[in-house]
Amino acid sequence: MSAPEPGTRGAIVGIDLGTTNSLVAVYDEQGPRVLEADGVSILPSVVRYEQSPSSPGGVRTVVGVDAKDRAVEFPSRTLSSVKRLMGRSLSDARSDLDFLGYEVVEGTHGQARARVVFEDGSSREVTPQEVSGVILRTLKGLAESALGHEVGRAVVTVPAYFDDAQRQATRDAGRLAGLDVVRIVNEPTAAALAYGIGARAGADSTETIAVYDLGGGTFDVSILRLTPGGGEGETSFFQVLSTAGDTRLGGDDLDHLLVSMFAREIRALMAGGEADSSRLETGSTRNELDAFPASTRRALKMFAESVKCRLSEDESASVRIEINEGLVYERTVTRDEFEDLAAPPIERTLAACARAVRDARDQLGGAGVDAVILVGGSTRIPLVRRRVGEFFGVEPYTALDPDRVVALGAAVQGGILSGAASGSLLLDVIPLSLGVETSGGAVAKLIVRNSSAPARATEMFSTGVDGQTSIKLNIVQGEREMVEDCRSLGEFELSGIPPMPAGIPQLEVEFLVDTNGVLRVSAHERRSGKRASLQVVPNHGLTGAEVDRIEAESFAHAREDMTRHRVVDLIANSSLDLKWIGERFERYGDRLEEAQRQDLRARIAELGEMVERARADWRSVDPNEFHASKEALDLASVRLQEISISESLRGDGA
């Protein structure tokens, strides 16, 4: 490697570490650009493990297009979508497991880990951090080849909804790749920077921007406000007013809808008939895919994705799959047919948009958004563009490639940090409230949800018992009032206070959240001068042991608020499904086979009951069961959707 050129040594690259695809970009004298080496710029976030006695640890990895394309051949040792496992426990990740295609097991602290199984039967467990680290290392290498010098520092983006454990896992992945992650930036915030909105000449009043990001695995929407700097050379700044989204919604879900449809039809074909679903036994729809080996499932997924992408350009797309000796499945999918399948998930994203607008309502003061930015490969779908434009009442920005926007924005942020670019200061939003436990297990919130970072807050407390010489502080995150319903981020003790009657000590607690969303809590007893502090998410530069300890702490604590979030999302999503499917059942239910009709009716009742129960008390439902019930209804309704599609094609009103 050549010596670093003067002036470029300090380059901080921007990395979009995506669920599906990852990219690295830089900001230099040419402006922001995505880096490319050996013809690769968009790197599929897919890693294949291979046995290699000569390599350290006995394995080597293949990353990117080759790993993605040959995933079908090596399903048990090809890992994709690991971002879904980052910083999550096995039970949190359970609903994603079916479609991952590889084995996921429980590691230390309940953490989800992938198990890679080799052909000789031996296996190896890898953490999501390691796998992401492999991807980041590949991007680092790509950037170094493209730039011709070493790259040591990066800005890495994460979805706005990532919690502390997930952000921490992302940092750890960077460390494992030999990268100093100087800043974690929310993806939608980066997208706004990529469009250079703040730098645009002539902006003289406040602007409100919605960023709609539909990728492969996650959906986010954020409402940002740009406050222009006013005078010459003044810094404009962005503030995130609100965010909403669904970490389990993306282009993959659209693929799965197509896969389910193909799978059902192929089974019917294999059962010896034309696509007549009456040949399926009742109940078998629940596990439409179970009849197929993993490799077939992955092949179906690849077919589905290519059909979906072709339908963004063309009015119809065909698949031809050779199943076995002479048995061929052929199918033409029209754009209308696909839009019918895709409509419910797309409407769900709009429900989240409505939540984000509602959360920002006070700051918007009745005004609408001035601009909408589309991010993520799935926003190429014409129906998405149309519906998002209709929802916000503005034509969305599409000038930049939606796959590249986030990486470009991360590079702009890197440029600002390294001094290569002057300009906007970014303020990110704090996604969940932060507080401290008080007597009786209640929570005093110091910093409320959706505050912008950096943020600082202080509050005074005292003791409740005479002669108390130490005070334990439990730092929590969440929206509920009781500690048991929030997530504990860590505890520390302030000791050495001289004995005083209850209520006399004056304990000042200060919360400080820096621009990375890292929380630092300090406590100061004023009468005795005693101090103690805790840093909840470590800055870069910590030792491995410290990172491990903090990681262990954060995994060890309850994550109830996230479970609750999930149930709430499931209620919203299931209600939409029930409405949509219910309407079609009402209309076309009598065309179904009796057994199917009964099956569908039972599933509608089951999910309806689940929604009712969850509405009454979110704790009364098991989110995994809830999710399974929703998926089961989606699968059981495929035939009904087909009938409704063919009816509408026949011009029957609709």
Ligand code: ADP
């Ligand atoms: P992530 O942020 O999750 O890594 P990306 O922004 O790279 O995801 O988007 C990947 C998703 O976009 C995939 O689901 C992919 O199938 C989808 N996608 C890419 N191109 C198109 C297209 N032309 N039409 C529809 N979907 C597309």
Ligand code: MG
């Ligand atoms: Mg993305």
